[in-house]
Amino acid sequence: MSKIDSKIPEGQLEEKWSKYKSTVPLVNPANKRSIEIIVVGSGLAGASAASTLAELGYKVKCFCFQDSPRRAHSIAAQGGINAAKNYQNDGDSTFRLFYDTVKGGDYRAREANVYRLAEVSSNIIDQCVAQGVPLAREYGGLLSNRSFGGTQVQRTFYAAGQTGQQLLLGAYSALERQIGLGNVQMFSRHEMLEVVKIDGKARGIIARDLISGKLERHFGHAVLICSGGYGNVFYLSTNAMGSNATAAWKAHKQGAFFGNPCFTQIHPTCIPVSGDHQSKLTLMSESLRNDGRIWVPKQKDDKRKGNEIPEEERDYYLERRYPAFGNLVPRDVASRAAKERCDAGFGVGASKMAVYLDFAAAIERYGKQQILKLGIDNASAAEIRKHGMDVVKEKYGNLFDMYKQITGENPYDMPMRIYPAVHYTMGGLWVDYNLMTSVPGLYALGEANFSDHGANRLGASALMQGLADGYFVIPYTIGAYLSAEIRVKAIPTDHEAFVAAEKKVQDTITKFFAIKGTHSVDHFHKKLGKIMWDKCGMARNEKGLKEAIQEIRQLREEFWKDVRVTGGPDELNPELEKAGRVADFLELGELMCIDALQRNESCGGHFREESQTEDGEAKRDDNKYAFVAAWEFKETGSFELHKEELNFDVVHPSQRSYK
Amino acid sequence: MNLTLKVWRQKNAKEAGNLVSYKVQDISEDMSFLEMFDVLNEQLINKGEEPIAFDHDCREGICGMCSMFINGQPHGPLRGVTTCQLHMRSFKDGDTIVVEPWRAKAFPVVKDLVVDRSSFDRIIASGGFISVNAGNAQDANNIPIPKPDADKAFDAAACIGCGACVATCKNSSAMLFVSAKVSQLALLPQGKIEASARVMEMVAQMDKEGFGNCSNTGACEIECPKGISLENIARMNREFYVAKLK
Ligand SMILES: Cc1cc2nc3c(=O)[nH]c(=O)nc-3n(C[C@H](O)[C@H](O)[C@H](O)COP(=O)(O)OP(=O)(O)OC[C@H]3O[C@@H](n4cnc5c(N)ncnc54)[C@H](O)[C@@H]3O)c2cc1C
Ligand code: SF4
Ligand code: FES
Numbered sequence: 001m002s003k004i005d006s007k008i009p010e011g012q013l014e015e016k017w018s019k020y021k022s023t024v025p026l027v028n029p030a031n032k033r034s035i036e037i038i039v040v041g042s043g044l045a046g047a048s049a050a051s052t053l054a055e056l057g058y059k060v061k062c063f064c065f066q067d068s069p070r071r072a073h074s075i076a077a078q079g080g081i082n083a084a085k086n087y088q089n090d091g092d093s094t095f096r097l098f099y100d101t102v103k104g105g106d107y108r109a110r111e112a113n114v115y116r117l118a119e120v121s122s123n124i125i126d127q128c129v130a131q132g133v134p135l136a137r138e139y140g141g142l143l144s145n146r147s148f149g150g151t152q153v154q155r156t157f158y159a160a161g162q163t164g165q166q167l168l169l170g171a172y173s174a175l176e177r178q179i180g181l182g183n184v185q186m187f188s189r190h191e192m193l194e195v196v197k198i199d200g201k202a203r204g205i206i207a208r209d210l211i212s213g214k215l216e217r218h219f220g221h222a223v224l225i226c227s228g229g230y231g232n233v234f235y236l237s238t239n240a241m242g243s244n245a246t247a248a249w250k251a252h253k254q255g256a257f258f259g260n261p262c263f264t265q266i267h268p269t270c271i272p273v274s275g276d277h278q279s280k281l282t283l284m285s286e287s288l289r290n291d292g293r294i295w296v297p298k299q300k301d302d303k304r305k306g307n308e309i310p311e312e313e314r315d316y317y318l319e320r321r322y323p324a325f326g327n328l329v330p331r332d333v334a335s336r337a338a339k340e341r342c343d344a345g346f347g348v349g350a351s352k353m354a355v356y357l358d359f360a361a362a363i364e365r366y367g368k369q370q371i372l373k374l375g376i377d378n379a380s381a382a383e384i385r386k387h388g389m390d391v392v393k394e395k396y397g398n399l400f401d402m403y404k405q406i407t408g409e410n411p412y413d414m415p416m417r418i419y420p421a422v423h424y425t426m427g428g429l430w431v432d433y434n435l436m437t438s439v440p441g442l443y444a445l446g447e448a449n450f451s452d453h454g455a456n457r458l459g460a461s462a463l464m465q466g467l468a469d470g471y472f473v474i475p476y477t478i479g480a481y482l483s484a485e486i487r488v489k490a491i492p493t494d495h496e497a498f499v500a501a502e503k504k505v506q507d508t509i510t511k512f513f514a515i516k517g518t519h520s521v522d523h524f525h526k527k528l529g530k531i532m533w534d535k536c537g538m539a540r541n542e543k544g545l546k547e548a549i550q551e552i553r554q555l556r557e558e559f560w561k562d563v564r565v566t567g568g569p570d571e572l573n574p575e576l577e578k579a580g581r582v583a584d585f586l587e588l589g590e591l592m593c594i595d596a597l598q599r600n601e602s603c604g605g606h607f608r609e610e611s612q613t614e615d616g617e618a619k620r621d622d623n624k625y626a627f628v629a630a631w632e633f634k635e636t637g638s639f640e641l642h643k644e645e646l647n648f649d650v651v652h653p654s655q656r657s658y659k
Numbered sequence: 660m661n662l663t664l665k666v667w668r669q670k671n672a673k674e675a676g677n678l679v680s681y682k683v684q685d686i687s688e689d690m691s692f693l694e695m696f697d698v699l700n701e702q703l704i705n706k707g708e709e710p711i712a713f714d715h716d717c718r719e720g721i722c723g724m725c726s727m728f729i730n731g732q733p734h735g736p737l738r739g740v741t742t743c744q745l746h747m748r749s750f751k752d753g754d755t756i757v758v759e760p761w762r763a764k765a766f767p768v769v770k771d772l773v774v775d776r777s778s779f780d781r782i783i784a785s786g787g788f789i790s791v792n793a794g795n796a797q798d799a800n801n802i803p804i805p806k807p808d809a810d811k812a813f814d815a816a817a818c819i820g821c822g823a824c825v826a827t828c829k830n831s832s833a834m835l836f837v838s839a840k841v842s843q844l845a846l847l848p849q850g851k852i853e854a855s856a857r858v859m860e861m862v863a864q865m866d867k868e869g870f871g872n873c874s875n876t877g878a879c880e881i882e883c884p885k886g887i888s889l890e891n892i893a894r895m896n897r898e899f900y901v902a903k904l905k
Contacts, residue, residue: 052793067714068780070820071722087800123796130796132789132843132850134813141803159813165721166816173788180784188777211769240716274689279697280718402719405744408689471793520704522697567709571671572770574712575704 004257004630004644007432008112013650017116020433021476025483032057035482036490038205038218040192040247041226042069044164044463045446047171048470049224054183055174056475061218062175063187063207065242065577070172073228073240074466077164078285078399080148080156081463083121088145092153094118099651100151101461104330105426105454106604106620107653108260108628110646112433113452120472121464125157127471133170135159149286149330149459156460161285161398167463171470190216191577192247193508195223195254195442196501202254202442203491204498206505210577213570215502217493221485222441222478225251226470229425229447231264233585233592234537235529237422238270238283244581245588248429248448256437257630257642259430259450261588262596265457265605266538267423268334271406272354281421282406284357284399286459289327289334291362291392292416294318296346296355306348306356306415317341325658332456332605332618333658335420339538340616342419349417356415363388363412420538424462426453426605427592430630430644434477435469438630441481445469450628455604509569512579517562521578524559528552528582528589536593541609545597549590553637556586591631591639598641601625622653660686660752664699666711667759669768672775676768678757692735692745693718693725713772720744720884723819726826727772728759733823733882741821741884761822763831764869776822778868779836786860787840789850808846815843817885824879824887830871835879837865838895839887845898855902862899 009016027035035058039050042064050062064072084097098118102109125143129135135157136144148156159166178184187207194206196217204219230245231237252258269284295314302309318337319326329337338355347353367388371379374387389412393400403411428451429437429444436443446466453461535548559582567573602611602618603625611619628644661684669676683699690698693715700710716724725742729735735745750756758772766774816839824835841858844850850857873892880889 048793055792066716066722066724067776068820070780070783071716071724073717073722075722076717076719085799123794125799126796127791127793129799129802130789130791130849132812132847134809134816134843134847135799136813137804137806137809139806141805141809142800159816162721162817165819166813169816173783174791174793176780176784177788177790179780180786186780188780240722241718242716275687277687277690277694277698279691279694282719402744405740405746406691408746408748475793520701522701564704564707566704566707572712572773575710 003438003632004642005432006110006644007434008110009433013111013115016112017119024476024480026479027483027486029057031486033059035059035221035486036061036219037478038220038223039063039226040205040224041072041228041446041448042172042175043072043074043226043228043446044168044171044466045448045470046072046224046226047168047175048467049226049445049474050184051171051174051178052471052475053478054178060178060184061187061220062184063190063192065189065191065210067189069175069186069188070169072168073243074168074463075165076240077463078161078283079287080146080158080163080460081124081167082148082155082458082460083125083157083464084118084155085122085125087143088154090153092155096153097121097155101452101458102454102651103656104456104458106456106656107454107622107626107648107651108263108603108646109452109454110628111648111650116473117452117465117468120468123472124464124467128167128170131170131174133159133166135166146287147290151458164463167467171467193250193505193580194501195251195439196497197254197439198491198495198497201440204493206498206501208505211572213568213573215505217498217502219491219493221482221488222443224443224445224474225429225448226445227448229428230585230588231422231425233528233589234422234532235525236273236278236281236533238267238281241280244584246581246584248444249584249588251429251437251439251442251444253633255439255633256442256444257430257632258427258591259628259630260427260455260595261592261631262536262599262606263426263455263604264422264592265331265424265426266335266420268331268338268420269357269418270421270423271403272349272351272417272419274407282402283421283423284403284416284418286331288357288396288399291395292327292357292359293361294327294334294338294355294357296341296348300345302348306358307360307413315346322658329658330456331459332607336538336607338420354417354419357418358415359392359411360415363392366391424457426451426455426457430628434480435474436477436481443474443478445474455606508580509576512563512565512576513569515561515563515565517564519562520564521575521582524555524563525578525582525585527555528586531555532589532592536596539607539609540596542597545593548593549597552586552590552593559583559586587636590637594639595629595631598629599625620653620655626653660688660747660750662686662750662753663755665755665757666772668711668771671770672767686747688746688748690747691718691743692727692729692747693743695747711772712770715743718743721819723821726761726774726821726823728761728826730757733761733826734884738881739884739886741819761826763825765831765833766822766825776820778870779820779822779833781868782833782837782861782864783840785864786853786857787844789844790853802848804847812843812846815839815846815887815891818887819885821884823882823884825870827878827882828871829876829878830874832873832879833865833870834873834892834895835883835887835889837861838891841895841898842891845894854898855905858895858898858902
């Protein structure tokens with residue numbers, strides 16, 4: 001029998017979740033009080049899970065590496081959150097959100113999970129509003145929506161350009177409430193460094209107190225990994241500096257399969273790299289593509305400034321290639337098209353690795369509308385422009401300011417320069433319908449799991465998934481496991497499994513300091529990032545991937561011989577923290593390339609140059625690759641592939657076309 | 660450009676600290692202030708010295724983690740930006756820049772430029788929420804909220820919890836931070852039910868944490884990177900007196 005059991009409930013798609021909910025075993029309130037749950041992470045997934053489980057009566061311990069749970073990287077999400085509320089009466093429904101998500105993911109997600117996600121999406125908005133999350137409203141006092149990522153309905157709820165911040169602060173306030181009530185014990189500035197397993201089940205973690213450097217042992221009847229995505233494998237990404245794969249990777253090495261590691265999302269609209277000093281990339285919200293037009297000069301190596309190039313000498317390549325969707329094609333398509341133009345020598349800016357995102361046309365169009373509205377006759381061009389700029393400012397002012405802050409250029413006068421950047425990881429720990437990994441008692445939620453987004457995530461769907469997992473899925477599904485665990489007493493942490501796990505962590509730390517090499521951790525991280533970006537980035541091929549695997553192995557060897565970790569183990573030591581994270585990235589990066597090599601088809605964010613149509617579009621191969629790749633860890637550099645076959649009973653896969 | 664930095668170094672909470680001078684060369688004006696620190700730290704590591712510890716994470720002005728006191732101003736000379744969004748364009752060749760941690764009794768120094776702001780979390784835990792469990796909420800559009808109220812609540816909710824308001828205040832008062840949360844929730848119908856208890860609890864916790872009193876100097880509003888307005892303090896005072904009279 002295959003080692004993979006996705007535990008999808010029987011029955012019609014529409015009934016699976018409601019039937020499941022009403023039949024899943026429950027844990028009675030008295031027993032909940034003696035059951036302890038560990039939650040690693042305080043982002044949307046972690047904070048919502050920790051607070052909700054505590055509300056139900058479980059004893060919860062929650063961990064994050066920042067100085068406060070409120071700073072998890074979910075805080076940075078800008079654009080919005082989807083929900084099938086159909087408040088706009090424009091034909092949205094649970095089914096449509098489900099359908100769009102499966103299609104957008106290029107048919108590499110599980111139907112049952114996606115349907116459940118679409119079903120609970122409405123509850124999320126209700127919950128957040130009840131918590132006091134100030135989502136954008138219309139003058140009539142009702143909630144406002146916008147369209148996002150090229151969908152045909154307006155289902156995205158938002159709070160200016162700070163949706164993630166507001167949703168996270170809502171979840172954080174629920175979490176703090178439970179902390180105040182004594183139901184959650186919070187461990188900020190703590191990093192989980194190992195999963196403890198006893199008799200094959202997850203029973204706790206080893207965490208390092210980042211201030212004192214002390215290693216701590218924590219018992220739990222179950223452990224939830226809510227540690228976010230691994231985009232920082234690429235060194236440069238839109239993720240926060242501290243975002244990392246360590247928690248997920250340690251879980252993987254303890255037996256949790258890793259699902260679709262090669263599925264990464266490269267976001268098309270980010271501020272381009274400006275020099276070697278660059279430490280991170282900044283996203284410019286996708287919403288800008290609603291009004292901005294993307295172009296490059298028709299002439300190679302054009303030295304003129306963007307606003308000096310006349311209309312007829314511009315190539316609006318998205319509008320040219322994809323007349324039906326134009327500038328609103330999905331992220332993966334837009335990113336590849338930008339790369340294609342730059343690789344062909346048409347890029348702009350000092351690095352030539354950028355394209356223009358231009359608001360001149362939008363400013364003029366809005367300006368004319370305003371003039372009409374205000375009834376101004378014979379308006380001058382300058383007047384029209386002024387009115388247009390006011391409209392653009394109201395819609396995107398904070399993004400324009402941010403752009404100006406970072407680049408020193410004024411985007412009202414000069415088209416923005418943008419380039420794709422690593423943004424999100426669809427891959428992650430493989431989980432079944434219950435969100436349990438292949439290790440009993442070990443769960444993964446939010447971006448850390450291999451998720452419902454298949455090979456490409458649609459805009460505004462990650463926030464939805466994180467909160468769905470935490471508020472509405474795990475509180476039910478965890479009962480299926482814990483109801484059989486009520487007789488298990490808290491295991492004392494002097495148990496040999498805890499001792500051994502702590503020793504393993506201690507040995508790694510000791511090893512770091514013993515190397516006394518010549519290069520900083522960042523030096524290795526940057527090198528890894530370059531290999532990943534060049535050979536496992538927006539386009540991948542067999543030769544490059546094989547080279548990348550060799551190069552990463554070699555880099556890993558060098559790292560373990562030559563890294564320099566300054567300071568000591570018993571203090572706040574950011575270099576030591578980074579060393580541990582980069583050591584794990586050096587293993588994960590290899591698996592990503594192995595997975596990309598295995599998947600000889602193009603789907604979603606994964607583009608294999610060998611598998612494209614005549615006009616250069618991605619070509620899927622459903623006969624061979626309609627499966628989730630779930631990798632089992634054997635030893636460093638060695639993994640076994642298990643395949644979870646994907647069945648599409650409701651949505652029938654077709655080739656995506658945006659022409 | 661070439662710069663001289665005078666940076667606060669302090670091994671841990673117990674030991675005394677002092678300002679140490681460093682030189683950095685070839686700093687590009689496109690670098691952010693924190694990237695300039697990355698360059699300095701790389702230099703220190705290459706020399707075998709311990710790099711400077713500082714807090715940061717998102718580097719896009721939203722997580723509230725970065726917290727440097729630069730030439731006597733929290734988050735440096737520019738208005739409306741966090742340290743991570745401050746770029747070297749704001750400085751010129753040959754400048755000497757003094758960098759210290761936030762200073763307040765309720766924010767003890769942990770190491771170098773890193774301070775402990777967990778007092779803010781405890782204030783939120785004391786009442787900065789609406790008591791609603793997951794799963795019980797009614798339809799989100801059942802209670803319309805006038806747009807001006809919703810917008811004002813949003814403006815208050817934009818606080819990133821960085822603590823610059825405390826760091827700049829001569830009394831180390833946390834009024835701007837606390838009032839932002841009190842206001843956000845008091846402006847919304849969902850938050851009104853617990854409004855009185857909330858303001859009493861949060862103010863009591865604020866005092867307990869050792870933050871100072873507000874003497875209306877307004878420095879907090881000027882230095883707040885998110886433009887949190889003093890109006891919030893006025894609103895909180897009103898809420899507080901109403902609650903006391905009850
Ligand atoms: C710039 C940006 C904009 C985005 N915009 C949108 C958007 O508009 N709409 C949308 O739907 N999605 C958006 N996304 C994606 C979305 O924000 C994320 O996928 C989502 O917030 C992830 O939430 P999470 O809870 O899984 O993880 P995170 O929020 O990343 O939280 C991870 C948590 O785990 C903790 N942690 C990690 N490792 C450890 C460890 N070893 N020990 C202890 N704790 C640990 C961290 O401290 C943190 O608390 C955006 C992402 C970025 C980067
Ligand atoms: S009120 Fe302003 S300065 Fe104070 S914590 Fe909030 S964002 Fe920072
Ligand atoms: S690092 Fe997040 S606000 Fe500065």
